[in-house]
Amino acid sequence: MTMRIGYSMWGFLGPGVIDTSDNSRAYRRALLDRFTAEGHQIVLLQRNRDLLEAGLDLTSTYRWESIYFPDLDALILEWRWPTERNLLHGFTRDTEVHRQAELLDWYTRERATPTLIWDLHRQLSADDPLRVLPNVAVGETTPLATPGARWLACPVPDQLLDIADTQRLARKVRELPLAYVGNQHGGDLDEHFERFFSPAAELVQHQVAGNWPKAEAWPHVEFVGPIAFGEVERMYCRSLATVLLQPERLWRVGHLSSRWWEALLAGCIPLAPIEMRGADVYLPRDLHVTDGQDVIDRLAWLRSLAGTREHADLLTACFARLEPFRCSLVARQALSMLEAVS
Structure with a gap:
């Protein structure tokens, strides 16, 4: 079944900038391209950091929607959590953590949209209520995943x-x-x-x-x-x-x-x-x-x-x-x- 998948990430598809710890650049674009090759449409739901910070314009290939809530069949979130960096920004509404919270409220909780939380840094609490929602799956990049989660490995292009x-x-x-x-x-x-x-x-x-x-x-x-x-x-x-x-x-x-x-x-x-x-x-x-x-x-x-x-x-x-x-x-x-x- 072809799906329109919203993808939330804090990071880049291209080389990005030096001052970031975004290891997922090594595979993120390849992964999105694989989803597309399987027949699915991808909408990127966070701000376009490639364009805004690195000056790389990929808008002819990928679609970004960082403010509104497009119609989706499924949602994938690279899990983000409060850190000192975004605390210093006061959690203004354009931070990735706030946008993630809005996406979870709009899609996951209110519309029961099938949601995959990809906990790349093992930061989602083991007792987080999201884990028990019937429309939520949790993936972790470890063979010893938290009970209820599944191993979703760090992919090699x-x-x-x-x-x-x-x-x-x-x-x-x-x-x-x-x-x-x-x-x-x-x-x-x-x-x-x-x-x-x-x-x-x-x-x-x-x-x-x-x-x-x-x-x-x-x-x-x-x-x-x-x-x-x-x-x-x-x-x-x-x-x-x-x-x-x-x-x-x-x-x-x-x-x-x-x-x-x-x-x-x-x-x-x-x-x-x-x-x-x-x-x-x-x-x-x-x-x-x-x-x-x-x-x-x-x-x-x-x-x-x-x-x-x-x-x-x-x-x-x-x-x-x-x-x-x-x-x-x-x-x-x-x-x-x-x-x-x-």
């Missing part, structure tokens, strides 16, 4: 996976043994950073890209500051390995953002802390690490493999883990979740 060449990626010269791309997020990552990244950074060339305003504890670490979205892939292309750092509330449930597969598709091998639940879903056991010394040892091993057939074989084994995360599969799952509450 099919076209990127289809053109990936592990032999070419293995042959690429990588001058950086270790890299990390991501923000400090108020200190939520500090414990993992101290345990897994910092010891290796004392011994090997490395770089850390992102917003780290409180980095005084690691004077030996090379912080390069925030980088543009387009620079993320280039940094991974220069790097042999990265470490998947997560706040405790996320690694306990096996949550990973797109940084995992963004690194892999550039040939940068991720190392996963062994304590992360579901690590086997994402990476082979050889890439699980227990502490900083283990990171150092794995880096030495990876450097000994660099450019060899064994290096390419390792990448191939990692890429096999990406197949269930194809955007086409995730899009169909999202649609099936909407159909189940229709």
Whole structure:
């Protein structure tokens, strides 16, 4: 059945601007295009940040409706929650949180429109009344979803996976043994950073890209500051390995953002802390690490493999883990979740 789907997001379809933590840029446009390829119409319900902030005009391809309430058959929300940033803006009516509340009232509650809440950051309270509405499905980007929710994985664009060449990626010269791309997020990552990244950074060339305003504890670490979205892939292309750092509330449930597969598709091998639940879903056991010394040892091993057939074989084994995360599969799952509450 063809549907007219409203999609609410805080973020970009294109590269956007530097001062944002919108990881979903890596796949959002591909996902919307998959919905369209399945025969559905998409209406974007938040402000057009691509045009207003980044100067990228996509209005000939996508439709935005950020004020009114068009007729819809279904609603998908990338879940937003009150943060210090939008609190400072006083919750004026043009913020994404206010618009989300209006969409929920108009469509989900008043008209019982089938609604998929995609809780990308695991911020929807486990006892939120929305969870028990018969027209609401909740998806989480973790294999250990909250009771009543379903795993709706962070999708990998099919076209990127289809053109990936592990032999070419293995042959690429990588001058950086270790890299990390991501923000400090108020200190939520500090414990993992101290345990897994910092010891290796004392011994090997490395770089850390992102917003780290409180980095005084690691004077030996090379912080390069925030980088543009387009620079993320280039940094991974220069790097042999990265470490998947997560706040405790996320690694306990096996949550990973797109940084995992963004690194892999550039040939940068991720190392996963062994304590992360579901690590086997994402990476082979050889890439699980227990502490900083283990990171150092794995880096030495990876450097000994660099450019060899064994290096390419390792990448191939990692890429096999990406197949269930194809955007086409995730899009169909999202649609099936909407159909189940229709």
